Amino acid sequence: MTQESMEYDVVIVGAGPAGLACAIRYAQLCKDSNQQPKICLLEKGAEVGAHILSGAVFEPRALNELLPDWQQQGAPLHTQVTQDEFLWLSASKAFRLPTPPQMHNHGHYIISLGLLCRWLAKQAESLGVEIYPGFAASTLLYNQQGEVIGVSTNDVGRDKQGNPTSHFQAGMHLLAKKTVFAEGCRGSLTQQLIKRFDLAKNSQPQTYAIGIKEIWEIKSEKHRTGTVTHTVGWPLDQSTYGGSFLYHWGNNLLSIGLVIGLDYQNPYLNPYEEFQRFKHHPHIAPLLENAQCQSYGARALNEGGWQSIPQLTFPGGLLIGDAAGFMNVPKIKGSHTAMKSGMLAAQALFSNTDYEQQLKQSWIKNDLYPVRNIRPAFRMGLFAGLTYAAVDTYLLRGKAPWTLSHRADYTYLKPAKAYQPIIYPKPDGKISFDKMTSLARSNVFHEENQPVHLKLSDPTVPVKINWQQYAGPEARYCPAGVYEFIDDANGNKKLQINAQNCIHCKTCDIKDPTQNITWEAPEGGGGPNYSNM
Incomplete structure (x- = not known):
């Protein structure tokens, strides 16, 4: 079967923060050099933002660099953080703990990451980027030398047995000089690339958590605009890593969720049910009384840290964002590093320079490397993990002469x-x-x-x-x-x-x-x- 093809300078797979930042930065560089950008950005969701789920407390550092006038341009960052809380929950009570410095959110914003991505998509399109939502990249394309030369989108209109139906449409080949993979956490094509090119040979296994989230509209008298609360402890036992978040933002909106490390041991543990019973805690339930749940979703997130980042380049392309694993677990943030990685990738592609070297010289390493040991230390248990985190942060200041390892x-x-x-x-x-x-x-x-x-x-x-x-x-x-x-x-x-x-x-x-x-x-x-x- 002959498939139609289109050719670009750069094809980007995934319209999340990393992919959009990469597209915008590459288009900016083209504009500065009086060149016409030939960039294609594929998104498997029905629209940009449809598959985006995050807490999200957003650190605007990368956005400030990418689009310094974002406030004048109407970026959807409206609720600035005014207060941080860090709590330990028993089954019936909540105890205030000192907020770790990584969780200090002064100057950050509580946002909908999906809305931000939609806004970024408009900025990208205004610069000439072609964005195609509703098209899933399904197959890697290689030349005879084994180099990646693009991707093919999914066929549409095959039945359960794989046979063409009456509305069958063959996928399209999107060819590129360079292909950028910004699929997010555990991207399917990214996993194939890591295996084919042995990209993880010098890194620790990537580790993950599942994050489950709801958005509620709560009573105005219970809403504390700009308040960020994180908890550890109940409903999880001492050997299971995880914690909750409650973010007050927007017009009486509350983002509430539970994150559980996927290195848990008990096969009877049910993350969804743990989240449902968490909401009945005496400290949490009053917020949700006579309130309305609006949205629900769940997503895996990277937790491996600096030591789990694979080789980022391979013949014909590179990895950016959560496809590579730039999540800062103690901060509970990854969008800022994802965006920065996309910007650095765009610079490297445009100027034909070393992406990985630029990344290691950027603030991404300063953000991730000092906290690399905190998440794996929690495999010793909650209180041992908290103790190690304090020692690593305040005494060792992230400069421990060791790096803790991971298992899948x-x-x-x-x-x-x-x-x-x-x-x-x-x-x-x-x-x-x-x-x-x-x-x-x-x-x-x-x-x-x-x-x-x-x-x-x-x-x-x-x-x-x-x-x-x-x-x-x-x-x-x-x-x-x-x-x-x-x-x-x-x-x-x-x-x-x-x-x-x-x-x-x-x-x-x-x-x-x-x-x-x-x-x-x-x-x-x-x-x-x-x-x-």
């Missing part, structure tokens, strides 16, 4: 026989909700008659190993009800995949104990359609 998250899961099932309270429909009610708030949609985008390397493994040894953890770690163990006609267990529920969090690809699940991009435009997450 899926290796931590232990067999179910070592634990008792966790009995979670039933949702009340007011503060806590069942999974399908929440899923409706993500505006998720997939064309049902298409190939399943969640691939099992061995279809016998979910029952033979995952069910029998780990009690079917995929039914719990997925926050969207994609995986269900049901009885077949003979009363035997089988795994049912409800791919239409998928909100593209990538947790299954990360946490599956046998690494039997591979997440691939479905038809473009499918997935969640977040409005202001």
